[in-house]
Amino acid sequence: MKERVITGGLGAAGFLTLLYLGxxxxxxxxxxxxxxxxxxxxxxxxxxxxxxxxxxxxxxxxxxxxxxxxxxxxxxxxxxxxxxxxxxxxxxxxxxxxxxxxxxxxxxxxxxxxxxxxxxxxxxxxxxxVWRENGLGFALSLLVVLVTFANDSGAYFVGRKWGKRKLWPHISPKKTVEGSLAGIAFGVLFAIPIGLFFPILGSIPYVLFLGFLTAVVGQIGDLVESAIKRTTGVKDSGKILPGHGGMLDRFDSLLFTFLVLHIFDLL
The missing domain is CATH 1.20.58 (Methane Monooxygenase Hydroxylase; Chain G, domain 1)
Incomplete structure (x- = not known):
């Protein structure tokens, strides 16, 4: 747990710093x-x-x-x-x-x-x-990234402590319904201050919709990678991030989210 928190904190700080530099x-x-x-x-x-x-x-x-x-x-x-x-x-x-x-x-x-x-x-x-003009690229990227991080963290910690009902045991046996719902709630809550700070994103109801969609789609993306790993018989895609696995384990939700948001012209 300690290793996961330290790696997550340092990794998030570095990633967000470079996102800010753009x-x-x-x-x-x-x-x-x-x-x-x-x-x-x-x-x-x-x-x-x-x-x-x-x-x-x-x-x-x-x-x-x-x-x-x-x-x-x-x-x-x-x-x-x-x-x-x-x-x-x-x-x-x-x-x-x-x-x-x-x-x-x-x-x-x-x-x-x-x-x-x-x-x-x-x-x-x-x-x-991130290259969108007038700060829109940074705002959109920050929204998706922070909502995804909040979603993952909320689902992990709440599911670990209070999770009882399995979400999709044949694909990812450790994920729970309680963790999933908590992750979505955390993601939507994180979207609110981002929407207030970056009015260029649109109205608060629209930002909340993006936050909700990002959280739900991000969890589907996580399950997609879990399905791939179940097919190939591996637990983690790599070991480059102690406590988190590989880069693909860490970015699976973001990959799927950006793909879906792009398909529906929401980016």
């Missing part, structure tokens, strides 16, 4: 985290993928990250057509499946390709959001 500071941080997260994701299968399949995956994640940066969109050198990115990575994986004599089989290929899309787009939207 621009390339935050963008660089997210870029590094995305590459680490893809490595962790690929390792959950329990064996080395080889440097070529991993290189293709890193190329895909990098291209998606670059293609969503406002500064590079439309640039003749770095601008990337996303539809061509999908096709390029998929074709490279298929070619290597043949050249490797099926060492990279269709199941491993599918797993890696899904990881490129999931991690690449999730983190790219985190990068893209």
């Amino acid at each position: 621009g390339w500071w935050y963008t660089t941080l997210i870029f590094i985290i995305a590459l680490i997260a893809f490595w962790e994701y690929s390792r959950t299968l329990g064996y080395s993928q080889g440097w070529i399949p991993m290189g293709i995956g890193y190329l895909g994640v990098t291209l998606i990250l670059l293609s969503n940066l406002p500064q590079l969109q439309g640039d003749s050198l770095f601008g990337v057509d996303l539809s061509k990115t999908y096709l390029l990575i998929l074709l490279l994986y298929f070619i290597w499946m043949v050249l490797s004599r099926n060492h990279l089989d269709i199941y491993r290929l599918s797993f890696l390709f899904v990881g490129v899309m999931y991690i690449g787009f999730g983190f790219s939207l985190m990068m893209e959001t």
